[in-house]
Amino acid sequence: MLQHTPAPKLGKRLTKRFFDRSVHEVAPELIGATLLVDGVGGIIVEVEAYHHTDPAAHSYNGPTPRNRIMFGPAGFLYVYRSYGIHWCANFVCEEAGSASAVLLRALEPTHGIAAMRLRRGLEDERALCSGPGKLCEALGITNRHNTLPLDAAPLAIHARTSKPEVITDVRIGISKAADLPWRYGLKGSRFVSKRFPAR
Numbered sequence: 001m002l003q004h005t006p007a008p009k010l011g012k013r014l015t016k017r018f019f020d021r022s023v024h025e026v027a028p029e030l031i032g033a034t035l036l037v038d039g040v041g042g043i044i045v046e047v048e049a050y051h052h053t054d055p056a057a058h059s060y061n062g063p064t065p066r067n068r069i070m071f072g073p074a075g076f077l078y079v080y081r082s083y084g085i086h087w088c089a090n091f092v093c094e095e096a097g098s099a100s101a102v103l104l105r106a107l108e109p110t111h112g113i114a115a116m117r118l119r120r121g122l123e124d125e126r127a128l129c130s131g132p133g134k135l136c137e138a139l140g141i142t143n144r145h146n147t148l149p150l151d152a153a154p155l156a157i158h159a160r161t162s163k164p165e166v167i168t169d170v171r172i173g174i175s176k177a178a179d180l181p182w183r184y185g186l187k188g189s190r191f192v193s194k195r196f197p198a199r
Contacts, residue, residue, distance in 0.1 A: 016075025086133025
């Protein structure tokens with residue numbers, strides 16, 4: 001029989017105000033927070049920051065029909081298709097016009113694990129949400145969630161209840177601005193998409 005630890009106690013729900021700051025403040029503070037979509041989700045253990053001055057950001061060359069939600073206001077979900085295969089989810093940050101966002105890379109599953117296993121077709125909890133596309137598939141995030149507010153159903157983001165140790169590294173799978181240490185993770189987590197270098 002499969003076993004897992006009980007879901008941890010949730011902190012207060014975050015509002016749009018939390019995201020109306022620099023993406024470099026928001027991203028590390030999301031580590032340890034809990035994301036739920038229709039009650040399914042877990043603890044955020046890995047994210048990446050994308051700033052509008054960053055050539056790797058979708059917003060770098062200005063607004064398009066796909067990325068318009070990135071140009072504000074803060075506190076909304078930006079969902080896009082990666083390589084025509086996987087959905088990726090981002091939290092829009094900063095005041096209107098700044099076009100910055102936090103990419104969700106990995107969660108530690110804590111709520112609705114049976115639903116995640118069914119959607120992903122596997123049992124291993126560590127592999128359910130260990131990557132942007134895996135995470136979206138496990139939580140059922142698709143383009144129908146694009147532009148939804150982060151502080152209203154079906155989304156709920158709960159603040160972390162303690163301050164974890166956050167580590168940084170370069171972002172994954174990009175060719176531009178690849179040297180920027182804008183990937184944030186929970187130290188020691190086995191649920192990240194790729195291990196962080198030992199410090």
